[in-house]
Structure formats: structure tokens, C-alpha cells
Amino acid sequence: MEHNEPYGRVRAFGNQLIEVHIWLREELEQLREDVDAYLDGHGGLPRKLQAHCLTFCSAVHRHHTGEDGGAFLVLADQFPELRPVLEELKRDHNMVSWLLGNLQKLLSDLGPESDPASIRAELDGLSSLLETHFTYEERQLVSALNAVSRPDWDVSKPDFLLVPELD
Known part of the structure; x- marks a missing residue:
């Protein structure tokens, strides 16, 4: 659908949400791969992992804050x-925030004495929660977002639709 058709731009908001989720999934997967490589003795420096984690965590935080x-x-x-769906998603956002804080702490203390099992368990928990959250959010909200009329979003993307590499 072209943007000059009626509602053409508006219908893109739900699709843009999916694109942001895809980007966040890819970033989390890359972080997991980098952490695994480091823990297996094949990866880069902890400082690089901490920077990647900070970028990812900041992007998730901005996305969820923009939604809420x-x-x-x-x-x-x-x-x-x-409204009940949105309240449930907000509760998820709080849990994700807590897990991101735990992950940041683990990665900031990353070193030879780190417990690989606890770091992987934290990443597994975060990955599981985010995947469930994103899937549920997409199922529940994409149609509504595609129907929303917000001219200000046409002019400037809202925070929940921003992706650092693309914007």
C-alpha cells in the first residue's frame, strides 16, 4: 500500500512494531552468541559485551517506556x-526491566571467575520472556496500531518505533 492512499501510513505502525521486535530479537540473539563465545573461551572482551548489552538494554527500555x-x-x-491486555503488557515490561538489570550486573562483573550457568540462565529467562511478550503483543496490538490515527506519528516516529541502527 502506498503512503498516499487513505490510511496508508497509519497502517504501517503495527508493521513497524513487528520490525522493531525483529531487530530486538536479532540483537538479543547476537548478544547471546557473543556471551556464549566469551564463556567458551572464543570471544571478545567483556567490555565489548557490556557495551552491546547496554545498547540492547537501552533500546528495550526506550521501546517499553514509549509504549507505556x-x-x-x-x-x-x-x-x-x-485495556486489560495493555495492563498485562505493562507488567511484562516491569519484569523485563528487572531481568535486564540482572543481566547488566552479571555482564558488568564478567570475568574468568564468572559462573557461565547463571549468565546463560539469565539470558534464557530474558529470551523466553521477551519472545512470549513480543508474540503476544503482536497478536493483540498490530491490528489496533494499524487502525490508529495519529498524524503526529506520521511526522515523527514515536519512541516505541525507533531502532538505533535504522533511525
Whole structure:
């Protein structure tokens, strides 16, 4: 659909959400691979892992903060039936934030004495929660986001749709 067709740009918001989730999934997978390589004695420096983790964690935080403080308010207003879903997703955001904090702490202390099992367990937990969260969010919100009318989002992407490498 072209952007000059009625609702052409608006319908892209749900699709853009999926694109952001794909990017975040890819970044998490790359972080997991880098951590595994390091823990197996084949990877780079802990400092590089910490920087990658910080970039990833910041991107997830900005995405979720943008949803909670912007997109979810718009959706709750335009689609009141989604309010219970949005509250559930906000609870997920709090759990993700807590797990990201744990991961950052583990990676900031990364060294030869680090426990590989605890680091991998933290990454596994975060990966599982994010995958479930993203899948649920996409199933529940993409159609509504595609129907939202927000001219200000046409002019400037909201925070929850920004991807550092692309924007």
C-alpha cells in the first residue's frame, strides 16, 4: 500500500512494531552468541559485551517506556477493550526491566571467575520472556496500531518505533 492512499501510513505502525521486535530479537540473539563465545573461551572482551548489552538494554527500555507512556495510552483511549491486555503488557515490561538489570550486573562483573550457568540462565529467562511478550503483543496490538490515527506519528516516529541502527 502506498503512503498516499487513505490510511496508508497509519497502517504501517503495527508493521513497524513487528520490525522493531525483529531487530530486538536479532540483537538479543547476537548478544547471546557473543556471551556464549566469551564463556567458551572464543570471544571478545567483556567490555565489548557490556557495551552491546547496554545498547540492547537501552533500546528495550526506550521501546517499553514509549509504549507505556505513549502508544498504550493512545490504544487505551481508542480501543478501551484492550485495556486489560495493555495492563498485562505493562507488567511484562516491569519484569523485563528487572531481568535486564540482572543481566547488566552479571555482564558488568564478567570475568574468568564468572559462573557461565547463571549468565546463560539469565539470558534464557530474558529470551523466553521477551519472545512470549513480543508474540503476544503482536497478536493483540498490530491490528489496533494499524487502525490508529495519529498524524503526529506520521511526522515523527514515536519512541516505541525507533531502532538505533535504522533511525
